[in-house]
Every structure is written in structure tokens, then in C-alpha cells.
Amino acid sequence: MPSGDSLIRPRTLRPGDVIRVVAPASPFRDEDLQAGVSRLESWGYRVRMRDDIRSAWHYLAGSPQRRADELHAAFADPEAAAIVPVRGGYGVTTLLPLLDAKLVRGNPKILVGCSDLTALLQWMLSEAGIVCFHGPMLGAIGRDDDPAGIERFRQVLEHAGKPADLRSAFDDAHQWCFAPGVAKGRAMGGSLSLLAALCGTPLQLDTKGAVLFLEDVGERPYRIDRLLTQLQHSGLFDAAEAVVLGDFVGCDEAKGEPTWRDAVDRVFRSLPIPVLAGVPFGHGNPNLLFPLGTRVRVDAGKGCVEFRESPLVSG
Numbered sequence: 001m002p003s004g005d006s007l008i009r010p011r012t013l014r015p016g017d018v019i020r021v022v023a024p025a026s027p028f029r030d031e032d033l034q035a036g037v038s039r040l041e042s043w044g045y046r047v048r049m050r051d052d053i054r055s056a057w058h059y060l061a062g063s064p065q066r067r068a069d070e071l072h073a074a075f076a077d078p079e080a081a082a083i084v085p086v087r088g089g090y091g092v093t094t095l096l097p098l099l100d101a102k103l104v105r106g107n108p109k110i111l112v113g114c115s116d117l118t119a120l121l122q123w124m125l126s127e128a129g130i131v132c133f134h135g136p137m138l139g140a141i142g143r144d145d146d147p148a149g150i151e152r153f154r155q156v157l158e159h160a161g162k163p164a165d166l167r168s169a170f171d172d173a174h175q176w177c178f179a180p181g182v183a184k185g186r187a188m189g190g191s192l193s194l195l196a197a198l199c200g201t202p203l204q205l206d207t208k209g210a211v212l213f214l215e216d217v218g219e220r221p222y223r224i225d226r227l228l229t230q231l232q233h234s235g236l237f238d239a240a241e242a243v244v245l246g247d248f249v250g251c252d253e254a255k256g257e258p259t260w261r262d263a264v265d266r267v268f269r270s271l272p273i274p275v276l277a278g279v280p281f282g283h284g285n286p287n288l289l290f291p292l293g294t295r296v297r298v299d300a301g302k303g304c305v306e307f308r309e310s311p312l313v314s315g
Contacts, residue, residue, distance in 0.1 A: 017315075050073060119197070134190050147286075218250045242276070247283055
């Protein structure tokens with residue numbers, strides 16, 4: 001990843017801006033597309049998408065080339081200020097080799113995503129050198145079940161300045177603090193499953209000086225253990241300054257134990273870095289948007305993540 005000082009910061013959103021909607025992963029429900037578009041338009045944005053966005057091939061939203069071309073068109077659009085995928089699912093890793101980093105870097109825009117989009121966010125940082133955002137996508141924006149996530153989406157992307165702190169949603173330090181301590185670094189990460197899938201590839205994370213954010217959904221405790229162990233064996237925790245854990249939705253056994261916390265405790269109990277849990281991002285509610293690539297300070301004992309710089313420049 002380029003050094004923090006060389007990362008490009010996109011500009012803030014302005015009324016009347018074009019937001020490009022893309023489908024870089026799995027097919028989507030048309031009602032999710034329409035609801036999300038209506039929400040963005042109600043905020044005063046113009047929404048633009050390609051005619052072939054509804055393409056589908058089994059579990060993919062069209063061929064890798066179609067989806068890569070769609071992203072290139074979105075970045076090349078001179079009127080567009082942001083790119084928002086409809087959903088994740090699966091498929092981003094299939095198009096990454098086709099992306100033109102020079103084109104993307106020459107046309108920096110806000111990109112928001114989570115889940116499978118973790119792979120594209122990592123590509124944005126390491127290959128294009130542009131600050132990007134972990135947060136809700138179009139399908140989630142169109143629903144009414146996460147008002148806090150929707151409000152933070154607008155607050156962060158429409159204003160230059162440091163985003164508000166993120167704090168653990170757990171109610172006591174015994175729950176949120178796996179390992180105490182204070183650390184500083186650059187925010188990286190996202191879906192634990194996707195980060196594990198990138199291990200051994202050219203996009204494996206370089207976590208030197210990083211605060212690593214992790215979340216997941218629908219993985220049983222032993223699979224959480226396996227994924228964390230893969231990251232550990234790949235050296236990701238050796239270089240990281242701290243780990244911040246978000247939502248692990250549906251990751252406990254149905255009978256109540258073991259839980260995902262048991263897997264986390266086993267892996268991290270011997271590592272000498274702060275580990276904070278319960279921060280509201282990922283597949284849960286709320287899914288609070290935050291920038292990747294910018295400097296953060298973590299105080300695991302106090303359950304707090306502080307953002308130290310603005311991810312955007314004034315538009």
C-alpha cells in the first residue's frame with residue numbers, strides 16, 4: 001500500500017452530484033436496486049448506471065469483463081463523485097486482475113462497500129492508492145432498518161473533517177476488551193473470510209503499521225478459529241498494531257456455546273497487541289461507515305476508535 005501521505009483523498013459529496021451504482025459481485029433483487037436509488041435521489045443526488053447492470057450468470061452479476069468494464073466506466077465518468085455497489089455476495093476477486101489501476105487513480109472517487117467488497121477496497125488502497133470506505137451499500141441504504149448507519153453514511157461522506165469516534169456497543173470492558181492497550185495505525189480490513197481468501201495472493205494485506213478491522217457473518221466458531229489462524233500463520237498479526245472486531249452475526253453455535261468469542265480468545269490471548277471487540281460495523285445493525293487508509297487511534301481499555309484525520313477533501 002502506498003504510504004499514508006501519498007494516498008489520494010476523494011472530494012466530499014455535493015448536492016446534485018452523480019453517484020454511479022454498480023454490481024461488481026453477485027446478482028441482486030430489483031426491489032433493492034430501486035429502493036436504494038430512490039433514497040439517493042431523495043437526498044438530491046443523480047444516480048447513473050449501465051443498462052447491463054441486471055446481468056446475471058448463476059452466482060455472478062455477469063462476466064468478470066462486464067463487471068470490470070462497469071467499474072472502469074464509473075471511475076471514468078467526469079460527473080460522478082461516488083460509486084456505490086448494490087450488494088456484495090461473491091465475485092469481486094474474479095474481476096480484480098482486469099482492473100486498470102492507472103485509470104482509477106487518475107479519477108479518484110468515493111467508493112463504499114463491505115462484505116465481498118473487502119477485496120475491492122483492499123485493491124483500492126494497495127493498487128490505486130485511494131482512500132475508500134467500509135460501510136453500507138445500496139441495498140442497505142434503501143431499507144429503513146438502520147437509521148444510524150444511513151445517517152453516518154451521509155455525515156461522513158458529505159463533510160470534510162474527522163469522522164466521529166466509533167465505540168464498542170458492548171456494555172462493559174470485560175465484554176469488549178480482549179487485550180488492553182493503546183495503539184495507532186492506519187485502518188485496514190473488513191470481512192475476515194475475504195481477507196483470508198486474499199492470503200497467498202498479490203493482494204494479501206501488508207499490515208505493517210495497521211489497525212486491522214475484522215467482521216464476518218454465518219461462520220461457526222471453529223471456522224472463525226480457522227480463518228483467524230490462517231491470518232496468523234500468514235503473518236498478518238505479527239505486524240499489526242491492534243485489532244478491532246466488529247459484528248460476527250450468526251457466528252455462535254445454536255446451542256449457545258462455543259461462541260465466536262471463544263475462537264477469538266484462543267487466537268489472540270498470546271499476542272501482544274490491543275484487541276477491541278463490539279464495534280458496530282459489518283453485517284449487523286448498525287453498520288457504521290468508516291474510512292480505510294486513514295490514521296486511527298485505538299484504546300481497547302476504553303472501547304474506542306478515534307479517527308485522526310479527514311478521509312476527504314472539501315468539494
